[in-house]
Amino acid sequence: MFVVASILLIPLLTNQIEATTTALLFGARALVSATFIVACIYAPEVYPxxxxxxxxxxxxxxxxxxxxxxxxxxxxxxxxxQQTYAVILFQLVILGCALSVVLSPFETKGKNLVDVFEDE
Known part of the structure; x- marks a missing residue:
């Protein structure tokens, strides 16, 4: 969802008509909000x-x-x-978040929630 949100921002690097700008920003914001909700559901499964x-x-x-x-x-x-700089800043932050998700070492599928950290 982060990558798609970043892709939706690419056309905003140039001037667009107001309706297009609104639609693209709405789509990107919806996707970023959805990933925040997923993180709020996923994070409690990772931590003991x-x-x-x-x-x-x-x-x-x-x-x-x-x-x-x-x-x-x-x-x-x-x-x-400086709309172009604002869009680039948001794209960098979104892509940084996407990279952190990809590099996350935790897989919770089929695992029980833990009460305390265990030494591996």
Missing amino acids: TSIRGTAVGLTTAIGRIGGMICPLVAVALVAKC
């Missing part, structure tokens, strides 16, 4: 019970802070007629 609340709470807080900073950066860049 002993740290699950803290770990999920901390990552959610960081995500929320990013959600507050993002509009400030986007508005500042667009207001200074």
Whole structure:
């Protein structure tokens, strides 16, 4: 979903009509929001019970802070007629998130939730 969201932003590197811009931004935002929801479901399966609340709470807080900073950066860049830089910034962040998902070493399929970390 991250990769598709990034692809939806590519046409915005050039000026588009307002309806196209709105549709592409809506699609990208929907996909990024969907991945956030998936992360909120997946993350508790990765962490053991002993740290699950803290770990999920901390990552959610960081995500929320990013959600507050993002509009400030986007508005500042667009207001200074730097829409291309705003789109590139968002694409880099989205692709960075996609890379972190691909490199995640955790597979939870068929595994039980753990209560504490076990030494491997």
